[in-house]
Amino acid sequence: MKIFVTGTDTDVGKTLLSCLLTRALNAAYWKPVQAGIEGGTDSETLSGWIDPDRVLPERFRLTQPMSPNQAAERDGVAVCLDEFQIPVVDTPLVVEGAGGLMVPLNDRELVIDLIAHLDLPVVLAARSGLGTLNHTLLSLEALRARELVCLGIVLFGPSHPENERDLVHWGKVPVLGRIDVDRRLVPEDAEPLLAKLDLGPLRAFWQP
Ligand SMILES: Nc1ncnc2c1ncn2[C@@H]1O[C@H](COP(=O)(O)OP(=O)(O)OP(=O)(O)O)[C@@H](O)[C@H]1O
Numbered sequence: 374m375k376i377f378v379t380g381t382d383t384d385v386g387k388t389l390l391s392c393l394l395t396r397a398l399n400a401a402y403w404k405p406v407q408a409g410i411e412g413g414t415d416s417e418t419l420s421g422w423i424d425p426d427r428v429l430p431e432r433f434r435l436t437q438p439m440s441p442n443q444a445a446e447r448d449g450v451a452v453c454l455d456e457f458q459i460p461v462v463d464t465p466l467v468v469e470g471a472g473g474l475m476v477p478l479n480d481r482e483l484v485i486d487l488i489a490h491l492d493l494p495v496v497l498a499a500r501s502g503l504g505t506l507n508h509t510l511l512s513l514e515a516l517r518a519r520e521l522v523c524l525g526i527v528l529f530g531p532s533h534p535e536n537e538r539d540l541v542h543w544g545k546v547p548v549l550g551r552i553d554v555d556r557r558l559v560p561e562d563a564e565p566l567l568a569k570l571d572l573g574p575l576r577a578f579w580q581p
């Protein structure tokens with residue numbers, strides 16, 4: 374069971390979702406491209422939530438908090454799809470992208486091309502409130518155009534039932550749940566937060 378966690382944007386909740394999914398699935402975690410290391414990386418965050426031995430080394434650790442193509446340019450590093458091989462692990466694996474789907478890795482390749490290269494189904498982190506319909510439906514359309522599978526959407530933010538309804542209607546993808554981040558979340562919050570998510574569509578993908 375291998376999943377790529379992507380989002381409609383940066384700072385949308387991919388890392389928090391990855392924390393929850395890795396715990397729920399007893400998975401390893403891999404961040405192929407980390408852009409920005411000052412103030413802590415996503416892998417360091419995950420190491421607080423799961424056994425650090427299950428946090429695999431990033432393929433690229435770029436110093437600047439920018440789009441990977443720009444951060445790579447600053448660091449004088451060449452990022453390219455051929456450099457990414459899915460890690461071999463004997464557990465499920467959660468892979469977290471950088472930013473959203475159309476974020477460039479270099480002059481020719483985008484994060485969505487990395488998903489296709491790794492050949493993984495996607496879980497999409499999205500905001501719950503005003504603006505999410507456009508961002509989320511565009512993301513789903515981009516995935517469909519490349520014949521990539523989206524197993525579900527996880528919403529971050531306050532309750533907005535009409536948005537949830539419209540995302541399911543137009544996106545034709547289940548909303549797995551919603552997480553309202555109203556304070557600093559700690560690993561002890563994992564179980565109650567996971568209770569808000571329906572991981573059935575994920576498990577059904579591998580065990581129909
Ligand atoms: N433990 C936490 N408790 C509460 N809020 C958090 C926590 N960790 C991150 N946040 C906040 O939640 C939001 C989503 O953060 P998150 O790191 O999950 O984004 P992301 O989609 O992974 O971004 P990136 O593209 O940088 O990987 C941000 O506003 C962040 O500041």
Ligand SMILES: C[C@H](N)[C@H](N)CCCCCC(=O)O
Binds near residue numbers: 439
């Ligand atoms: C720096 C940030 N936290 C991520 N690592 C990279 C986000 C790239 C977003 C690019 C963009 O959509 O304009």
Ligand SMILES: [Mg+2]
Binds near residue numbers: 387388389415469
């Ligand atoms: Mg992140």
